[in-house]
Amino acid sequence: MTMNNQGRPSRPELVETDMSRVETFSGNRGLQIEEGLIFETDAFQETGVDLPTPKGTASRLGGLERTSEIGLPGLSEPETMRHFVRLSQKNYAIDMGPFPLGSCTMKHNPRLNEKMARLPGFADIHPLQPVSTVQGALEVIDTLADWLMELTGTKAVAMSPKAGAHGELCGMMAIKARLIADGEAETRTRVLAPESAHGTNPATAVQCGFTVDSIPADETGRVDLEAFKAKLGPDVAGIMVTNPNTCGLFERDIREIADAVHEAGGYFYCDGANFNAIVGKARPGDLGIDAMHINLHKTFSTPHGGGGPGSGPTVLSEALAPFAPVPFVIKENSGLKFVEEIEGEAKQSFGRMTAFHGQMGMFTRALSYMMSHGADGMKQASEDAVLNANYVQARLATEMSTAFEGTCMHEALFDDQWLKDTGVGTLDFAKAMIDEGFHPMTMYFPLVVHGAMLIEPTESESKQELDKFCDAMLGLAREAKAGKADKFKAAPVLAPMRRLDETRAARKPVLKWTPPQDASLAAE
């Protein structure tokens, strides 16, 4: 029986049953409610509100009005609310527990940020309002831009990109625009990227019309300097490097890489998704970068996950700054001005990437995070993120094999060498973590590491939380090594959904709900 620190039982004695086989009359299991989609209710006549049918109004739909039932679910307000709250509880969230996903940087978003973003002066304004009425909002954008340039040691930043990948596109389009301006676009067509790069790097380069040439990693998990130099030539447009890289390691040769690519006439795109490991410690501008996106939603705490929202401001070197996308904010004596047209100070701009200003709500949250932390606080957040990752690495390395030697930056990377001959794979291990109440780590990325398990605790987690996580991981690791492969193959057994057919989900995704009668028609 588990006891709390007062010596009282913290939960009743478990009756020995196989929890996965318990049947209930309702189909519900404890507080996990078994229910269909909201469309699958058969009460179509009820509504949350009762409005009388309007009298004496002639249809203006010109014969296009609906002739059959609309088929919307008929639910009362409490039923609707409960359905969506229960749905939300099926979703794991950073507010429920640690999110050890590497590369994604899932950190706590202080409630203060939310409060600031909801101030009516920020939340209730409209992007088409006259500029004179939104000077405060423009000042938020401008102040955040100043901080981003200060922290990165750069002279320009494009604020409008709406995610990391969008920022990559911004940076690579600026490089392309510069090559066009210099008459080099036809000849410089090759972009170098390390094998361990995030998929968005090569995808962006290809989207911009470049071909991608991949650089191997050396045995320490970093860019192989000799192989990289051998690939330089007059057709190289640039290099895309993540630093710290996706193996959680600092690219020690970054200055030499920057100098070499510049000498060859190319540009240096830095993927800044892992900036959270070095904020306040090193300035990418000093490391020789020409463009770098900053995932505000990773580094500066704004919430993300489930596909959005994000924000990817992209800092630019002096060589690329004139090509920055519109719109942008500039200071004038009369106040802040919003530059939208490709003329004047924006005459060389490569164009526009998005309607309006970018992610205003994320700007407010990120600035709130920065100002409440201060320079010393942001530096400490980077240090704590690195410390936490190394603590996890050191504890887990007692049972699991690290992918590379030495300490890591903000994330710890393991391979599946330690699972050899156990019959348990990385996927099985991740599924067993769900039964233990933990969201799995990032699996099988980066691709350069066999069966990779990438763990990023961030600075959000306390030592107690890290210890709970490590204890569960180590317990599972010992079981895997002790030949309990069956348990891992069956996992998760305690989750509402058991093991899913992930191949089918990826190959034949069902993205649309079809009413049952339609489905039967389709089958005929």
Ligand SMILES: *Cc1c(COP(=O)(O)O)cnc(C)c1O
């Ligand atoms: C997250 C991430 C990206 C992409 O950022 P999004 O905001 O998801 O578009 C690019 N590179 C790396 C290394 C990342 O971790």
